[in-house]
Amino acid sequence: MVGFVVSDRWDSAAAPGADDPVGQCVYGSRLLGAEPTLVLHGGGNTSVKTTTSDVFGDAVEVLHVKGSGWDLASIEREGFTALRLDRLLRLLRLERLADSRMMNELRAARLDTSAPDPSVESLLHALLPYPAVQHSHADALIALTNQPDGAALVRKVLGDDVVIVPYVMPGFDLARLCATTVAARLGPGTLGLVLLNHGLFTFGTSTEEAYRRHVELIDRVERFLEPFRPQWTEADRPAVEPATIAALRKEISDLAGRPMVVRRHDDARVRGFLARPELSQRGPLTPDHVIRTKRVPLLGRDVGGYAREYRRYFGEHQDRRGVPLTMLDPAPRVLLDPAYGMLTAGPRAADADIAADIYAHTIDVIATAESLGTYRALDPADLFDVEYWELEQAKLGRAGTPAPFAGEVALVTGAASGIGRACAEALRAKGAAVIGLDLRQPGPGTADYLPVQVDVTDRPAVGDAVRAGVERFGGVDLVVAAAGIFPQTQPLGDFDPQAWRRAMAVNAESVAYLFRAVHPLLALAPRGGRVVVIASRNVTAPGPGAVTYSASKAALTQIARVAALEWAGDGIRVNVVHPDAVFDTGLWTEDLLRDRAARYGLSVAEYKRRNLLGVEITSRQVGALVAALCSDAFGATTGAQVPVDGGNERVI
Numbered sequence: 001m002v003g004f005v006v007s008d009r010w011d012s013a014a015a016p017g018a019d020d021p022v023g024q025c026v027y028g029s030r031l032l033g034a035e036p037t038l039v040l041h042g043g044g045n046t047s048v049k050t051t052t053s054d055v056f057g058d059a060v061e062v063l064h065v066k067g068s069g070w071d072l073a074s075i076e077r078e079g080f081t082a083l084r085l086d087r088l089l090r091l092l093r094l095e096r097l098a099d100s101r102m103m104n105e106l107r108a109a110r111l112d113t114s115a116p117d118p119s120v121e122s123l124l125h126a127l128l129p130y131p132a133v134q135h136s137h138a139d140a141l142i143a144l145t146n147q148p149d150g151a152a153l154v155r156k157v158l159g160d161d162v163v164i165v166p167y168v169m170p171g172f173d174l175a176r177l178c179a180t181t182v183a184a185r186l187g188p189g190t191l192g193l194v195l196l197n198h199g200l201f202t203f204g205t206s207t208e209e210a211y212r213r214h215v216e217l218i219d220r221v222e223r224f225l226e227p228f229r230p231q232w233t234e235a236d237r238p239a240v241e242p243a244t245i246a247a248l249r250k251e252i253s254d255l256a257g258r259p260m261v262v263r264r265h266d267d268a269r270v271r272g273f274l275a276r277p278e279l280s281q282r283g284p285l286t287p288d289h290v291i292r293t294k295r296v297p298l299l300g301r302d303v304g305g306y307a308r309e310y311r312r313y314f315g316e317h318q319d320r321r322g323v324p325l326t327m328l329d330p331a332p333r334v335l336l337d338p339a340y341g342m343l344t345a346g347p348r349a350a351d352a353d354i355a356a357d358i359y360a361h362t363i364d365v366i367a368t369a370e371s372l373g374t375y376r377a378l379d380p381a382d383l384f385d386v387e388y389w390e391l392e393q394a395k396l397g398r399a400g401t402p403a404p405f406a407g408e409v410a411l412v413t414g415a416a417s418g419i420g421r422a423c424a425e426a427l428r429a430k431g432a433a434v435i436g437l438d439l440r441q442p443g444p445g446t447a448d449y450l451p452v453q454v455d456v457t458d459r460p461a462v463g464d465a466v467r468a469g470v471e472r473f474g475g476v477d478l479v480v481a482a483a484g485i486f487p488q489t490q491p492l493g494d495f496d497p498q499a500w501r502r503a504m505a506v507n508a509e510s511v512a513y514l515f516r517a518v519h520p521l522l523a524l525a526p527r528g529g530r531v532v533v534i535a536s537r538n539v540t541a542p543g544p545g546a547v548t549y550s551a552s553k554a555a556l557t558q559i560a561r562v563a564a565l566e567w568a569g570d571g572i573r574v575n576v577v578h579p580d581a582v583f584d585t586g587l588w589t590e591d592l593l594r595d596r597a598a599r600y601g602l603s604v605a606e607y608k609r610r611n612l613l614g615v616e617i618t619s620r621q622v623g624a625l626v627a628a629l630c631s632d633a634f635g636a637t638t639g640a641q642v643p644v645d646g647g648n649e650r651v652i
């Protein structure tokens with residue numbers, strides 16, 4: 001386990017009282033959600049029943065149940081949907097109901113039509129004759145139930161305090177089974193339901209009671225499992241050539257039909273599990289995980305073989321429901337390999353992270369279950385039913401167009417401020433994960449942003465940054481070279497060789513080395529590599545006193561043009577933008593602005609708009625142009641130099 005940390009976190013001073021049952025349910029839901037060994041990424045659900053009055057002033061019994069799309073850890077009051085209880089109980093008298101029609105009926109039972117879609121497990125909450133209900137997919141319980149003698153083990157540990165329910169697919173069938181065979185078995189001493197291969201329901205007169213029972217039952221299971229929990233010991237983490245990860249990512253992306261983010265995880269747990277990786281082939285902890293991890297990970301690197309096996313699995317089960325199904329992409333989401341450790345994949349960085357979180361818990365539970373007895377997952381057919389659930393299939397049609405750079409990875413230098421930061425933000429806003437390099441700390445990291453503090457002229461450090469970026473996101477598809485310095489203005493008579501060498505090193509040479517490092521990765525970009533360098537209007541129209549800057553940016557422009565020639569055969573496009581008078585950058589201080597304006601006899605405001613169009617040019621505009629150059633609109637353009645200067649008669 002990730003530690004037996006389930007403890008009673010209820011704080012009576014902080015929790016809403018009995019006079020606010022919905023508030024108490026929100027509070028108790030967050031406590032449940034705060035514990036990843038109980039619920040992960042949207043798993044689990046909770047409810048409370050109250051009486052309210054409708055628009056006619058009539059008293060109505062309602063079920064407030066978790067809305068889909070809300071995470072228990074962060075749920076708010078508006079995350080709960082109020083449903084008319086009498087309608088739900090009437091539905092349970094039907095013998096059969098397709099889950100899509102059940103969802104329609106649940107939506108129709110809402111008191112407020114703007115409330116979120118209610119949980120697919122709402123009917124089960126409705127039927128349990130207790131005011132408050134809490135449901136989790138607790139790791140510890142799964143280690144017990146996913147065994148050939150799972151029911152006997154549950155009985156041994158939890159006795160008659162729980163009613164045991166065999167596995168049935170969540171949705172109407174599960175609720176109906178509970179209505180017909182389980183409800184009658186609930187006694188005054190019943191604290192909860194254990195659903196084999198699924199999770200735990202507890203209930204009580206209040207959320208406080210339901211929560212305390214939840215913690216108590218899981219605590220008993222955890223104590224029982226204590227001797228069986230795995231101990232992972234630190235192991236060596238072999239270095240991996242970034243291009244080999246990028247090559248695997250390309251194969252995975254090609255199979256998925258879209259660029260995928262791939263993240264490497266190589267810790268003590270993964271290394272320990274790699275001693276018996278074949279255990280992973282038995283299947284996931286609970287069926288809802290298949291949406292994130294697929295039924296099994298890929299062992300080794302034969303991505304094509306995995307896809308063939310996936311197609312076979314689809315072919316074998318596709319007629320189970322007698323309706324045509326759309327096959328999901330056959331690309332693996334989890335890969336276990338002695339060299340890499342674990343790689344996880346997803347259409348966005350956050351999805352790859354979720355797959356990794358789920359699999360870390362999966363490893364712990366499988367190891368515990370094997371130590372206790374024999375880990376056994378559901379049959380492939382049962383898992384197929386959830387993977388190809390009509391509710392999931394319906395979502396496929398509703399999914400909108402993905403963001404233009406979804407699943408792609410950008411490396412941006414100079415990302416801490418000015419044009420570099422604007423480029424990083426523009427690409428992230430359009431779906432890319434970004435590796436941001438800068439001499440200064442380039443902001444806080446997030447799921448889709450890896451900041452790396454580095455001097456771009458420090459070649460080994462840049463190599464390390466590229467390696468870290470590939471381990472984090474799987475490759476590099478887009479490169480924006482925006483880091484630059486603006487040496488002090490000097491006439492040629494005062495030429496300073498030291499400043500020249502420094503400008504050449506930062507503005508030009510560092511980019512040539514960066515190109516050398518990223519070229520193999522760009523060549524493996526699923527949608528083709530794209531590079532944009534931030535040069536300067538000074539290249540086409542130099543100014544007096546700026547020989548060092550102008551020459552360094554001219555050198556940079558030539559580097560980009562040669563790259564465009566050399567890399568076209570690899571499908572990599574390289575373009576140049578020439579900004580001018582972008583004053584919201586780190587290069588421009590107030591003093592420098594005043595000095596320049598005075599030199600031309602202008603106010604600062606006039607100086608900023610000193611171009612043909614009379615417009616002020618911002619970093620944001622440059623960022624938007626760079627994103628556009630990386631987009632399909634410029635799919636047939638390479639080696640171009642695009643001004644972003646408001647119009648300059650010397651350039652035109």
Ligand code: ZN
Pocket residue numbers: 044121135136137170198199
């Ligand atoms: Zn569940």
